[in-house]
Structure formats: C-alpha cells, structure tokens
Amino acid sequence: MKILSIETSCDETGISILEVKGNTFKILGNVLNSQIKIHAPFGGVFPALAKREHIKNLPILLEKILKQTKTRTSPEKKIKKNLTPNPSPYQGEGQIEDNVTAPDIDLIAVTSGPGLEPALWTGIVFAKELSKKWNIPIVPVNHMEGHLFSVFVKNKEFSIEKINFPALSLLVSGGHTELVLIKDFGKYQIIGETLDDAAGEAFDKVARMLELPYPGGHYVSKLAEEARRNLSPLLFKEGVGGGNLKDHHLALKGTPPQQGGEQIHLPRPMIYSKNFNFSFSGLKTAVLYLIRDLKKENPKILENENVKKAIALEFENAVVETLIYKTRKAIEKYNIKTLIVAGGVSANKYLKKEAQKLTKNKQKLYFPTKKLSGDNALMIGIAGYYKFIKNKQKTTRFSKIKALGGLRL
DSSP: OEEEEEEOSSSEEEEEEEEEETTEEEEEEEEEEEOHHHHGGGTSOOHHHHHHHHHHHHHHHHHHHHHHTTOOOOSSOOBOSSOOOOOOTTOOTTOBOTTOOOOSOSEEEEEEESSOHHHHHHHHHHHHHHHHHHTOOEEEEEHHHHHHHHTTOOSSEEEOOOOOSSEEEEEESSSOEEEEEEEETTEEEEEEEBSSSOHHHHHHHHHHHTTOOSSOHHHHHHHHHHHHTTSOHHHHHHOGGGSOTTTOTTGGGOBOOOTTOOOBOOOOTTTTSSSSOBOOHHHHHHHHHHHHHHHHHOTTGGGOHHHHHHHHHHHHHHHHHHHHHHHHHHHHHHTOSEEEEESGGGGOHHHHHHHHHHHTTSSEEEOOOGGGSSOOHHHHHHHHHHHHHHOGGGHHHHTTOOOOTTOOO
C-alpha cells in the first residue's frame, strides 16, 4: 500500500509518500518546509505565523510531491495555491478542486498531537479534505510515537527491525523529555517526564541568554564541544562534567576551569530523586543568574567567547548527565534490552556518546539519523501504517480526528 503522511505539529510542514510491502518501506517522496527564518525574530515559534505558513505550504508541497513521485493524478490543475475565504477558524478547507481524480494512494496519516493546536489543525483539516474528496481512509498519529519509529529509517528502502522487549525510549525534543517503557509497539508507559521545561526548550532559552542565533540549541552544543576539547584528557575520560557517572563526586563540582578561567557550577536537577522525572526550569534559571552576576562585574562579559564556551559546556554537561543517569536507573530497574533515543535533542553529539557508553553492547541502541531527528512526515507515515493495520475496524471513527495539543503516548 501507499501512504501519504502529513506533519504540521510545530514549525515544519512535512509531506511524504511511502510504499509498504510486508515489513519493507520504500520512500517514494519526502518534502519539508522549515519556518526558522520566519520565527527567528521572535526567538521562538509564534503559533499564528506557524498556522499561516502551514496553510500556505500544504497545497504547494502536496503538488510538488505528487509530481516528484509521478503519482497518478488528473491532468487538470488540482490544488489551489491561493487560499479561498473560509469560515473555519483553522482555514485550509477549499484548497483542493472538486473534480480532482484520486491519486494512487491507499491511506492518509496525519499528526493529531501533541503540538501547537492551531498548527495541528491545519494538517488535520487538509488531510480530512483529501480523505473526503479522494475517498481514502485517514489515520491520526501521535507525534511522539512517530519519533520512536524514526530510528529505523537509514536508507531510501528500510525495514522495521525486530527488537527485543522490554525496550526503553528516551524522547528528548523542544517540547518533550520523557522516558517511555515499551512492552511492544503500541503498548507504551511513560515512567518519567519533565515537570516543566523540556531539554530542547532549555537549550534554546540558554542560547538566547548567551546571545546566540535562533534556534540556539545547536549553537550551545557547538560551543560546548569546542570547550570540551580544552579539558585535560583525564577529566574528559572520567565522564560528564569531569566526574564519574556512578557517584558524581567530581561531576557535582562543576566544569573544571580552562586555562586560568573561573570554575562554573550548575545544578544537576532532580538527579537523586526517587523517580524518573526531569526538571530543567531551575537549571535554566541558574544560567540566568550566573550571567547576571557575571555582567555585574563586567557588562561586556559575553563578548568573551571563552566565557560563552564555559557556560555552554557546563550547561550541556548538566543536561546530559541528568538524562543519562535517569536512563541508566530505568534500564536497571526494568531489565531493558533495547534503548531508543529520539527527538530533536538526539542529534546532540555528546548525548549520543554518553548513551553509547551507557549500553556498552549490553543493550541494542537506536538513534535516528541527524536529518530525521527533527520533525518530519516519514516517521508519521510509518507510525500511521502500524496503527492502521491494528485498527482497521476503527477507520470510521478516525474521520472524527481532533487536534490534541497535550496528547500523550
């Protein structure tokens, strides 16, 4: 079967077409439009603008991917690129001509949550219109489940590997930080989650404090990586933050000073709590106060690149150490056989390195490719396929899809 998938949970408009034969997936087409430049002046995603851009981009990307994949369509112009007035609060309807011949597609998968509800609605309304006019079944997909499946896409043609359960997934992104116990695909239990800011959100906010470009998580990690190279080989070898991950007696002292600089110490939030929850709001605030105090002594302190690097390094050390420590404890408690790390922050090189140390070949470790660590439609198509074949009898109910900004696994 062929699956058309749509992703509009935040600021990326994505559409893909997958062909599935048994357990083998073939990518026929995949298009993505990023809104980074539009949201950069705001230092974060502005929901109203995200919604507007999705409405504008969805018909354009659909036409592009249908041509790209040479999917069968009628010769007439099929997709309206100029929006027609519509009373719907989420708009998007009326973008497909009534006389459109249905393309060679068997299923439509669309993200229904979690995410920004105005953005989610644009994809859902668009998918429903296609489903109705083309008489094709539609299936809603949990965005976070999509991230779980993203780790299996390595080439244009791929299979979903048979993994050993129980599995554990560390889902880290701009909106979520969760530890998920997986008994089987479709059977999930969140055993730990952030109580406030997600790890990716904290990275972006700290980047703003350090006066780095948006989105700043990548720039924070880049500075941290450069600073880490200056640490003594012994401390670097010992582990995160110059400490030992088993007892933290050195790590909690903070990042060692570099070439005569000041030692910087940030907290490792909730690292010794008796649960698997996370909290990064206090860490973010600690960075804010640190920079405030440094500026009292020298208002132009952030013009010193070495100071920025030292702060970025200690911040990244604190985040990664906390993530890894909690993940280790969960692996031990639940006798985990497979570890999946996914979401935008999974692209962080240091997190990947520490996760590899964590498993040490005892557990199978999965990471997505850098390209697929962020939001994309491919992962929605894969998750949608598995949900559809397990719930064929519920297809009619799927037509009543709603946007659920706080949807959980």
